Amino acid sequence: MGKTYGYIRVSSKDQNIARQLAALEQFHLKKRCIFVDKMSGKDFNRPSYLRLMKKIREGDLIIIKSIDRLGRNYDEIIEQWRYITKERKADIRVLDMPLLDTTLSKDILGTFIADLVLQVLSFCAHEERSNIKQRQKEGIAAARKRGVQFGRRPIVLPDEFSNIVQAFESKQISEEEAIHQLCMSRTSFYKYKKAFHQ
Known part of the structure; x- marks a missing residue:
């Protein structure tokens, strides 16, 4: 058996x-x-x-x-x-x-x-x-016809993002200051900075 x-x-x-x-x-x-x-x-x-x-x-x-x-x-x-x-x-x-x-x-x-x-x-x-x-x-x-969005919503960057990135790159402000002013993590800052230049 x-x-x-x-x-x-x-x-x-x-x-x-x-x-x-x-x-x-x-x-x-x-x-x-x-x-x-x-x-x-x-x-x-x-x-x-x-x-x-x-x-x-x-x-x-x-x-x-x-x-x-x-x-x-x-x-x-x-x-x-x-x-x-x-x-x-x-x-x-x-x-x-x-x-x-x-x-x-x-x-x-x-x-x-x-x-x-x-x-x-x-x-x-x-x-x-x-x-x-x-x-x-x-x-x-x-759902798409009704305007439903799928996936992550795109991040809306602050209006001052480009000015802060330029100030950081020209060494007018530190990395810590840039991150603090933008209220984002270090990883996010570098990720969006990279995308900003593309």
Whole structure:
């Protein structure tokens, strides 16, 4: 009998994993057997996922809440599924989709149905990711039309900046005086002085 592992993924550090953890509770997994990534599902270059892949052996079982927790890239989900089930000879159980449970039916029909469902769901996950990106793009474009500015606001330099820089460069005032008069840090002073001359 192989080991059972849980895999959890959320897209960002501030998202909650409680719902996925609750779904795994029925399997009484030890904490060290649950692998959590808090990052995008665009690819599989995730620290906890990669650690899990090093651990799994033939006959082990990986449990995930839903297929999009595994990933959102259609081709890569299919490739990882093949890698886990065919190369590593481990099983996968997707709790939200009972047909995606390789422990249930190892015959040709069972494998065919699981592969078919996987292809459809992986495609849906991929499309959803594309739709999210499109919605973000449209949202940014609409916000820009309304005059919303993105990124840092440009620093507005004091009116006397050029006079103070000239006075400093001609040694009429010290560096300390120039910085004090402009109310900025030494780093900022030299940064904006450099930009001023370009």
